[in-house]
Amino acid sequence: MTAPRSRARWLPLAAFGIVLMLLAAGVWLSRDPDRDALPSPLIGKPAPAFDLPVLGDPARRVTQADLRGAPYLLNVWGSWCPGCREEHAVVAAFAKTQRVRVIGFNWKDEPEDATRWLAQFGDPYALILADYDGRAAIEWGIYGAPETFLVDAAGTVVWKHVGPMTDATIRAQLLPQVERLEAR
Template sequence: MSRAGPQRSYARWLPLVAFAAVIALLAAGVWLSRDPDRDVLPSPLIGQPAPAFRLPVLHEPGRLVDAEDLRGQPYLLNVWGSWCPGCREEHAVINAFAKTRRVRVIGYNWKDEHADALRWLEQFGNPYWVVLVDYDGHAAIDWGIYGAPETFLVDADGIVVWKHVGPMSTETLHTELMPRVDALEAR
């Protein structure tokens, strides 16, 4: 009996085994790179003045609002878009927080179509004191915004005190945001 027969059958499986090994290595790399604190990204803005901006208002496109217009009272800047599934997920939490009237909630509509943003707010409710629009995303660069949703807490002096990346949950609201709002009110 020839030894070439069994060797050929092993050689036939070699590419499949190599492919499976590569997939296993890639999966292990993804799993090991998971960061459970993904939503606690450090931001160079914390403790710094909020970036300067001048953006149109969604409901009054001829009106422009800048960073100086928002100074004097703390505000929560919530970055959202009608195209963003996470924004829909967190919207009930933002609505509930806005009803407390503890700080102004400013909407930051990012890279959205005007009509889509208006329709989305009509459908899901508008918790915002004002909605600013950044159609091309240029102002977002200074804020370090790279996705939606993202949320910033800014104090009355215009200093960024907190940033949250990803959908805001009820737990995040109570354990992270509310203590910071309490601290701002205690000043």
Template structure:
């Protein structure tokens, strides 16, 4: 091929690469899900897993799912090692201060001293903090990371789940409507 012919096709590999990159970018953009953190859970609409775990501030005391029946509660999975937990902590604290519902902390795979220090430093928004040092109870909940948050109704049925750090929008548009649905007569079977 002549020198003129080589120049004509010199940009072809770059053009092909650019076209492939544009297609990949379009695919990623089109597959974005605004509710990506609202992962479906097989627990929604089903009884919450039975548990009995030690209380962080009273290690000799156990608190279990049976004792939480009778009023709804929010179960927030967190750990002192979790950057997302720190990110959502102020949001969760403001929500807990409204006292609309009990907020139960589920300290997951953490050292007791680290968890206590973390709560002392950032504040304790929880009605009670359960500890799952080994993470065995989390398996029943389907927990695979922190933070995760569940709403459980008075009968012990899981009604809502959020994966990842909660924002004020998540609480306003997800948790609060789910909580209000529990308070609407006939809204739940």
């Protein structure tokens, strides 16, 4: 009589294990491997207004209006961000092509940390805006770093990527957008 009783003790544990596996399968199947496909309400709309200091020169301020006239790639990064380190060489290589200006958007970072990070890994940016308190990022809809936006010469957001940029992302997504801007 002890055999049926010991099996009955394992039944709740087995049921819990099955439920746990079903939950894990649901999470795995629902994940979105194409994170950059997240929609942005800014696409096709003017880039948000901002007035931010320049990293390393806090007396100098830059506004959205100052950047109009030529397209730019706004790359959101922070020294605290592992994905930013992962994408940094890719962003630097793209900046060297000079297809569009690459503007850094240093988000919620200490100036000393950001400067030290750039000294260590290189500074590919034509200009770096510093959003110390994160208020400007809210207007852009930024919820994590890295994120990257392509803004046309008129100041309209035409493309957004969430997560680290890769060579494949640049080839398949960014360059076609840049070519459209160049063709205008």
